[in-house]
Amino acid sequence: xxxxxxxxxxxxxxxxxxxxxxxxxxxxxxxxxxxxxxxxxxxxxxxxxxxxxxxxxxxxxxxxxxxxxxxxxxxxxxxxxxxxxxxxxxxxxxxxxxxxxxxxxxxxxxxxxxxxxxxxxxxxxxxxxxxxxxxxxxxxxxxxxxxxxxxxxxxxxxxxxxxxxxxxxxxxxxxxxxxxxxxxxxxxxxxxxxxxxxxxxxxxxxxxxxxxxxxxxxxxxxxxxxxxxxxxxxxxxxxxxxxxxxxxxxxxxxxxxxxxxxxxxxxxxxxxxxxxxxxxxxxxxxxxxxxxxxxxxxxxxxxxxxxxxxxxxxxxxxxxxxxxxxxxxxxxxxxxxxxxxxxxxxxxxxxxxxxxxxxxxxxxxxxxxxxxxxxxxxxxxxxxxxxxxxxxxxxxxxxxxxxxxxxx
Amino acid sequence: xxxxxxxxxxxxxxxxxxxxxxxxxxxxxxxxxxxxxxxxxxxxxxxxxxxxxxxxxxxxxxxxxxxxxxxxxxxxxxxxxxxxxxxxxxxxxxxxxxxxxxxxxxxxxxxxxxxxxxxxxxxxxxxxxxxxxxxxxxxxxxxxxxxxxxxxxxxxxxxxxxxxxxxxxxxxxxxxxxxxxxxxxxxxxxxxxxxxxxxxxxxxxxxxxxxxxxxxxxxxxxxxxxxxxxxxxxxxxxxxxxxxxxxxxxxxxxxxxxxxxxxxxxxxxxxxxxxxxxxxxxxxxxxxxxxxxxxxxxxxxxxxxxxxxxxxxxxxxxxxxxxxxxxxxxxxxxxxxxxxxxxxxxxxxxxxxxxxxxxxxxxxxxxxxxxxxxxxxxxxxxxxxxxxxxxxxxxxxxxxxxxxxxxx
Numbered sequence: 168x169x170x171x172x173x174x175x176x177x178x179x180x181x182x183x184x185x186x187x188x189x190x191x192x193x194x195x196x197x198x199x200x201x202x203x204x205x206x207x208x209x210x211x212x213x214x215x216x217x218x219x220x221x222x223x224x225x226x227x228x229x230x231x232x233x234x235x236x237x238x239x240x241x242x243x244x245x246x247x248x249x250x251x252x253x254x255x256x257x258x259x260x261x262x263x264x265x266x267x268x269x270x271x272x273x274x275x276x277x278x279x280x281x282x283x284x285x286x287x288x289x290x291x292x293x294x295x296x297x298x299x300x301x302x303x304x305x306x307x308x309x310x311x312x313x314x315x316x317x318x319x320x321x322x323x324x325x326x327x328x329x330x331x332x333x334x335x336x337x338x339x340x341x342x343x344x345x346x347x348x349x350x351x352x353x354x355x356x357x358x359x360x361x362x363x364x365x366x367x368x369x370x371x372x373x374x375x376x377x378x379x380x381x382x383x384x385x386x387x388x389x390x391x392x393x394x395x396x397x398x399x400x401x402x403x404x405x406x407x408x409x410x411x412x413x414x415x416x417x418x419x420x421x422x423x424x425x426x427x428x429x430x431x432x433x434x435x436x437x438x439x440x441x442x443x444x445x446x447x448x449x450x451x452x453x454x455x456x457x458x459x460x461x462x463x464x465x466x467x468x469x470x471x472x473x474x475x476x477x478x479x480x481x482x483x484x485x486x487x488x489x490x491x492x493x494x495x496x497x498x499x500x501x502x503x504x505x506x507x508x509x510x511x512x513x514x515x516x517x518x519x520x521x522x523x524x525x526x527x528x529x530x531x532x533x534x535x536x537x538x539x540x541x542x543x544x545x546x547x548x549x550x551x552x553x554x555x556x557x558x559x560x561x562x563x564x565x566x567x568x569x570x571x572x573x574x575x
Numbered sequence: 576x577x578x579x580x581x582x583x584x585x586x587x588x589x590x591x592x593x594x595x596x597x598x599x600x601x602x603x604x605x606x607x608x609x610x611x612x613x614x615x616x617x618x619x620x621x622x623x624x625x626x627x628x629x630x631x632x633x634x635x636x637x638x639x640x641x642x643x644x645x646x647x648x649x650x651x652x653x654x655x656x657x658x659x660x661x662x663x664x665x666x667x668x669x670x671x672x673x674x675x676x677x678x679x680x681x682x683x684x685x686x687x688x689x690x691x692x693x694x695x696x697x698x699x700x701x702x703x704x705x706x707x708x709x710x711x712x713x714x715x716x717x718x719x720x721x722x723x724x725x726x727x728x729x730x731x732x733x734x735x736x737x738x739x740x741x742x743x744x745x746x747x748x749x750x751x752x753x754x755x756x757x758x759x760x761x762x763x764x765x766x767x768x769x770x771x772x773x774x775x776x777x778x779x780x781x782x783x784x785x786x787x788x789x790x791x792x793x794x795x796x797x798x799x800x801x802x803x804x805x806x807x808x809x810x811x812x813x814x815x816x817x818x819x820x821x822x823x824x825x826x827x828x829x830x831x832x833x834x835x836x837x838x839x840x841x842x843x844x845x846x847x848x849x850x851x852x853x854x855x856x857x858x859x860x861x862x863x864x865x866x867x868x869x870x871x872x873x874x875x876x877x878x879x880x881x882x883x884x885x886x887x888x889x890x891x892x893x894x895x896x897x898x899x900x901x902x903x904x905x906x907x908x909x910x911x912x913x914x915x916x917x918x919x920x921x922x923x924x925x926x927x928x929x930x931x932x933x934x935x936x937x938x939x940x941x942x943x944x945x946x947x948x949x950x951x952x953x954x955x956x957x958x959x960x961x962x963x964x965x966x967x968x969x970x971x972x973x974x975x976x977x978x979x980x981x982x983x
Binding site: 327330331455456457458459460464465468471472479480482483486 | 735738739863864865866867868872873876879880887888890891894
C-alpha cells in the first residue's frame with residue numbers, strides 16, 4: 168500500500184492493480200533493467216508516482232538521464248496489448264504470483280549496495296530486482312519457480328554435455344522440479360527439452376522480448392515452453408537480444424532457481440559468471456564434471472577447484488536435490504523447536520511475526536506495511552523465523568506456522 | 576645404534592650392516608608385513624636381538640604366534656642371494672637410502688595406535704612401517720621417491736582413463752617427478768608407461784616378490800621399470816600375490832608418494848581405499864574427473880564429493896604439483912624466519928636441532944641416538960624445525976639449514 172496509497176485487498180483493488188501494472192509497463196521500457204539507481208527510485212516513490220515524476224522530467228538527474236527521451240514517450244498500453252496478443256502478461260511485485268521468495272535474495276543483496284552511484288556494482292552484475300516481468304505461459308510464476316533448479320552451460324556444447332543436461336533435467340522434472348534456463352542453443356536447449364520430455368514445467372528466461380524468437384533455431388522449442396512452461400523477460404515485447412542484456416539477464420536465472428548447475432562451460436565463460444552470481448545470492452552452485460580432455464568441461468572443473476566458490480560436483484539428479492532440497496520436504500525433517508523461542512525474538516522479528524496472518528499467506532510488502540517496517544527488514548527477518556518454524560511459505564505468501572506439538 | 580649396539584658410522588660399520596640386513600631379511604619372511612605387534616617388537620629389541628629371541632621361541636606369545644613354524648626356519652641367506660640374482664637388494668632402515676622422510680608419516684601414525692592388540696587397527700589397514708624393503712633397480716630409493724606422486728586407479732580402465740594416466744605421468748616425469756604405482760593392469764600400467772616415455776624414474780610397489788612377474792601381461796613393463804626405475808616389495812623373493820597383500824601394500828604407495836591421484840575408480844573401489852589411507856597419513860588426495868556416464872569415474876567423483884576426505888579435482892600435472900609441491904622449491908618461497916626463533920624451541924626440539932650435523936645429512940635414527948630420545952620423538956620434531964628453516968633434508972638425511980641472512 169506504500170506504493171500506490173490504496174489497499175490492494177480492499178475495494179477497487181483490481182482498478183488499482185491495473186494502474187500499477189500500466190505504470191510498471193512504462194517503467195519496464197523507460198530504462199534498461201539492472202539499474203540500481205532506477206530501481207531505488209521506483210522503490211522510493213512507488214511505480215505510479217515514479218512514472219509521474221519521470222514523465223514530468225522531475226526525477227533526480229541520474230534517473231532522468233537513464234530514461235532520456237523515453238520520458239516523453241508512452242508505449243505502455245501498446246506493450247501490454249502486444250503482450251496479450253502473444254499470450255503474455257506483465258507480472259508485477261504487487262501480484263500474488265510475483266516470485267517474492269525467489270527474488271528475496273536480490274532484494275537483500277541490493278540493500279548492501281552503496282548509496283553513491285559511482286561506487287555501485289556495475290549494472291551488468293549488480294544484484295537488482297526486476298521492476299516487473301513479462302511472462303508468457305500457463306503457470307503461476309511464483310509456483311512454477313518455487314521448486315526450481317537452473318541448468319546452464321555452453322552454447323557450443325558437446326554431445327556428452329547435451330546428453331547429461333537432458334538427462335538431469337528429465338530426472339529433476341520427474342521428481343517435481345522445474346528447470347530454469349536461458350533458452351539458448353546447446354546446454355540450455357537440451358535442459359529445456361529434457362524437462363518437457365518428462366512432462367515437467369520449464370522456464371526460459373530471455374534477454375529479449377517474450378514475443379521474439381531468439382535464437383531463431385529454437386523457435387519451436389520456445390513455442391512449446393510457452394505452451395507448457397513459462398517464457399519470461401524483463402524487457403518489453405519486441406526488445407532485441409543485445410549482447411549486454413544476457414549478462415543482466417543472468418542474475419534472474421541465478422535468483423529464480425534454488426541452485427544453479429553448470430553442465431558444460433569453457434574456461435572463464437558466461438556460465439561461470441552465472442554460477443558466481445548465484446553464489447553471491449547465497450544459492451548453491453553445482454558443476455557437472457566431464458573428461459579433462461574436453462575444453463567444454465574445463466569451466467566446470469574450474470568451478471569445483473575454486474575453493475572460495477565451493478561449487479559442488481554433481482553427477483545425478485539426486486546429487487542436485489541434495490543441495491537444493493528443503494528439510495522436511497525433500498530431505499530429512501528438522502526437529503521441532505521449543506515453544507518458548509518466540510519470547511527470545513527481537514522487537515522487529517516479533518513485529519514481523521505478529522503481522523503474519525493465520526490462514527492465507529501474504530506478500531513481504533504486505534507484512535512490511537502491517538509491521539511498520541521496510542520490505543528489506545521483513546525479508547531479513549523471514550529466514551530466521553522460517554528456520555525456527557514460526558512462519559511458513561504457502562506457495563503464495565507467508566503465514567504463521569501451525570503451533571508445534573508440546574514437547575514430550 | 577640402539578638397534579645393534581654398534582656405531583653404524585664407526586669402524587666395522589659394513590660388517591654390522593650386513594648382520595642387520597641378514598636379520599631384517601629373516602624378519603621379512605618370518606611374519607606377514609603390516610603387523611603392528613610384530614613391528615613394535617622389532618623396534619623394541621632391534622632386528623638382531625628380535626631374530627635371536629624369535630628363533631629361540633622366547634618372543635612374546637602374540638609375536639611368536641605370528642611367526643609360527645617359520646621361527647625354526649632360516650631362508651634369509653637364500654632370499655638375499657635370490658634377490659641378488661635378479662638384481663635386487665634389501666634396503667633396511669639402517670641404510671642411507673631408506674626413505675625415512677617418506678615413511679615418517681607411517682611412523683608417526685603408528686605411534687597413535689593402542690598398545691592392546693585387540694584394539695589395534697586391522698592389519699590390512701594399519702599404518703605400520705615396513706621392517707625392510709626388497710628393491711630392484713638402479714636408483715637410490717630415498718632419492719627416487721623424494722619428489723614423487725602416486726597415480727593409481729582401476730584395472731578395468733577405459734581408454735580415456737589410460738590416456739589421462741599416461742599423459743599426467745609423462746608431464747609429471749618431464750618436470751622431475753617420480754610416478755609411484757602398483758604395477759597392475761589398467762591405470763597403473765598406463766601411469767608407469769607414461770613416466771618411462773618421459774625418461775623419468777617410476778616406482779612399482781608390488782604385493783609379491785620383486786622377482787615375480789605379476790600380472791604376467793606386465794612382464795616386459797616390470798622388467799623395464801626394474802631397469803630404469805625401481806620395483807619394490809615388502810615380501811621376500813618368490814612371495815605370491817595373495818589378495819590380502821594388495822590391501823597391505825596400498826599403505827606403502829600412499830606413504831612413499833607426497834600425494835595420491837586417483838585417475839579412474841569404480842564406486843567404493845580399491846583405489847578409493849588407497850586414497851583414504853593417503854589422507855589418514857596427511858597426504859593430499861586428488862581425483863581426476865571423467866564423464867558422469869562412465870562407471871569408471873564414479874569413484875573419482877565420490878572422492879571429490881566426500882567433504883570429509885576433501886579430495887581435490889585435478890585435470891593436469893600443474894594441478895597435481897600445486898598440491899604436492901614444496902614451498903620455495905616447486906612453489907613460491909616462504910619468507911625467512913627471524914634468528915631469535917631458536918630460543919623459543921622446546922627442550923626436546925633443541926636437542927634434536929643440536930644433534931643435526933652441519934654438512935652431511937643423517938638419518939632420524941642417528942639423530943635419536945645423539946639427542947637421547949626415541950625415533951618417533953625425532954620424527955615429530957623435524958617438521959616444525961624444517962618449517963622454521965632450522966634444519967633441512969639433503970635428500971639423504973637431515974642437517975642444519977644455513978643460517979638465514981640478518982633481517983634488513
